[in-house]
Amino acid sequence: MTRILAVAANTFRETVRERVLYNLVFFAILMTLAGLLVRQLSIRQDEKIIKDIGLASMELFGTLIAVFIGVGLVSKEIERRSLFPLLAKPLGRGEFFLGKFLGLAFTLLVNTGVMTAGLYLTLGATGAPLDAGLLRAIYPILLSLLLVVAVAMFFSTVTSSALAAVCTVGVVVGGRYADVIRNMREVLPSAPPWVVSALYNAVPNFRNFDFKDRVVYGDPVPGDVLLWVTLYAVLYVGLVLLGGLLVFRQRDFQ
Amino acid sequence: MPDPALALEIQGLTKSYPAGHLFWRRRRPAVRDLSFGVHPGEVFGYLGPNGSGKTTTLKVLVGLLRPDQGSISILGQPHESRGWRYRVGFLPEHPYLYDYLTAGEYLDYVGRLFGLPSAVRRERARELLERVGLSRSADLPLRRFSKGMTQRAAIAQALINDPEMVFLDEPMSGLDPIGRRLVRSLILDLKARGRTVFFSTHILPDAETLCDRVAVLGRGRLLQVGRLDEILRVDVTHMEVLVTGVEAATLESVSGLRARQAMGERLRLEVVEASLGEVVRAVERGGGHVLTVQPVRESLEDYFFRELGEEPGPARGLED
Numbered sequence: 001m002t003r004i005l006a007v008a009a010n011t012f013r014e015t016v017r018e019r020v021l022y023n024l025v026f027f028a029i030l031m032t033l034a035g036l037l038v039r040q041l042s043i044r045q046d047e048k049i050i051k052d053i054g055l056a057s058m059e060l061f062g063t064l065i066a067v068f069i070g071v072g073l074v075s076k077e078i079e080r081r082s083l084f085p086l087l088a089k090p091l092g093r094g095e096f097f098l099g100k101f102l103g104l105a106f107t108l109l110v111n112t113g114v115m116t117a118g119l120y121l122t123l124g125a126t127g128a129p130l131d132a133g134l135l136r137a138i139y140p141i142l143l144s145l146l147l148v149v150a151v152a153m154f155f156s157t158v159t160s161s162a163l164a165a166v167c168t169v170g171v172v173v174g175g176r177y178a179d180v181i182r183n184m185r186e187v188l189p190s191a192p193p194w195v196v197s198a199l200y201n202a203v204p205n206f207r208n209f210d211f212k213d214r215v216v217y218g219d220p221v222p223g224d225v226l227l228w229v230t231l232y233a234v235l236y237v238g239l240v241l242l243g244g245l246l247v248f249r250q251r252d253f254q
Numbered sequence: 255m256p257d258p259a260l261a262l263e264i265q266g267l268t269k270s271y272p273a274g275h276l277f278w279r280r281r282r283p284a285v286r287d288l289s290f291g292v293h294p295g296e297v298f299g300y301l302g303p304n305g306s307g308k309t310t311t312l313k314v315l316v317g318l319l320r321p322d323q324g325s326i327s328i329l330g331q332p333h334e335s336r337g338w339r340y341r342v343g344f345l346p347e348h349p350y351l352y353d354y355l356t357a358g359e360y361l362d363y364v365g366r367l368f369g370l371p372s373a374v375r376r377e378r379a380r381e382l383l384e385r386v387g388l389s390r391s392a393d394l395p396l397r398r399f400s401k402g403m404t405q406r407a408a409i410a411q412a413l414i415n416d417p418e419m420v421f422l423d424e425p426m427s428g429l430d431p432i433g434r435r436l437v438r439s440l441i442l443d444l445k446a447r448g449r450t451v452f453f454s455t456h457i458l459p460d461a462e463t464l465c466d467r468v469a470v471l472g473r474g475r476l477l478q479v480g481r482l483d484e485i486l487r488v489d490v491t492h493m494e495v496l497v498t499g500v501e502a503a504t505l506e507s508v509s510g511l512r513a514r515q516a517m518g519e520r521l522r523l524e525v526v527e528a529s530l531g532e533v534v535r536a537v538e539r540g541g542g543h544v545l546t547v548q549p550v551r552e553s554l555e556d557y558f559f560r561e562l563g564e565e566p567g568p569a570r571g572l573e574d
Contacts, residue, residue: 006363013359014354082350082352084346085351086367087317088346089364090369254313
């Protein structure tokens, strides 16, 4: 466990020192603040617009961070061979892989925390009440980001960083439009049903993590729904990480 | 059963890589049927030209590659166990370290992977950075390090756990003469402290200076293992004669003269031992005189080219 935490701490330090992270957080906060301007275009919708833009920024920029840093975490180490000295030490490949995941997961937690604070500050600046219900949309966003990281890490163990980024974005976009995959036969009648079914089940359904509209419009998000979403995320993250780990453990580092 | 008297034992090691395109996949052997042992406390040189399988062997030894066949034991423990990893150090070829860390932070990080307490990590990092001449750069980000400085920092990380055995892949690579001397003295210091050093190189004078024994690899196969005086021909191969005051053209007809090389006003001659008298007389007849005469025995470089059937180039290594 000490070694996993050492890798995680180093990964966190790496991501914090990456300029791309600061840029993305900066733009996310900028977009939230932009909500302050946009609200002037709408009548009595100030709070909803700020929440809407804030949550969407959190999801979009969080996903970008998860994809690009997640992909680079392992593949960059392999391509630059910086993991060679480490794997000759008493560090198991599984420990290295899990440490990398935990490090980026912690980065995303901090990052989401910063953006959440930014959103609440913006809402506070407009005199809107501090709505704790927002956390019921933010928590599933964080879960979805962890899933994106796991997918990015999986692809980065099997292919180059560029291709891994493309594949991860493909899975995320496919997962956002999972319903389109399910109804694919309506537009492509020749598609074999088993292919459609396999594709639909293989791609994680990112819609399951989307409670933005419900929270913004004040619809309740019951605790058992969040529990179900948590289990869904844990299962998917576990499976994807396990797949990545199996590939990583068997890999030859030439 | 691993031989407890050996620090490293390799039996029948074979490793191949996939080659060819998608529809015609085959395996290209990188090393074939290697078997040899390394004794505790010796400096063991692993020699061979580029592409001969040195780095592949080292990567298999430290677990970056999985062998196709064969067995390995390190410090008396089977290769599959994790125990030996606590007791060895590894310097990869052309190391790349995290450029967002300082040298001190990097050493602290790798020290944590060995479970070293914080105070020990700090002390070891300080000592090692001083030993490799980087104590004044401990707080600089590694991205600002030159190639030679990176190599030194990488050597320091290989020693953070005070290892009983060290695997060094081309440790002199990228170093200036001062750096090379420093690495040579580090290797000799490790030997003096009873550590085992296994290092690969294609810079043969380094091997000749440092190694107790060597293994010579050519095209993935083991050509020889042993002490240098066992491997090299002990007989004098030729005489090297340094002369002055004579034109090269006047020696053209002399028999037994293998090579001539002008060095300013001097001339360096390679002479067959039996013809030495005749050459000396020819030099004196031409108005010159002999400065030095030196018997030359086979060098490791000569051995290499003899075994691999290639002509030596002008440099004293197989390549730059």
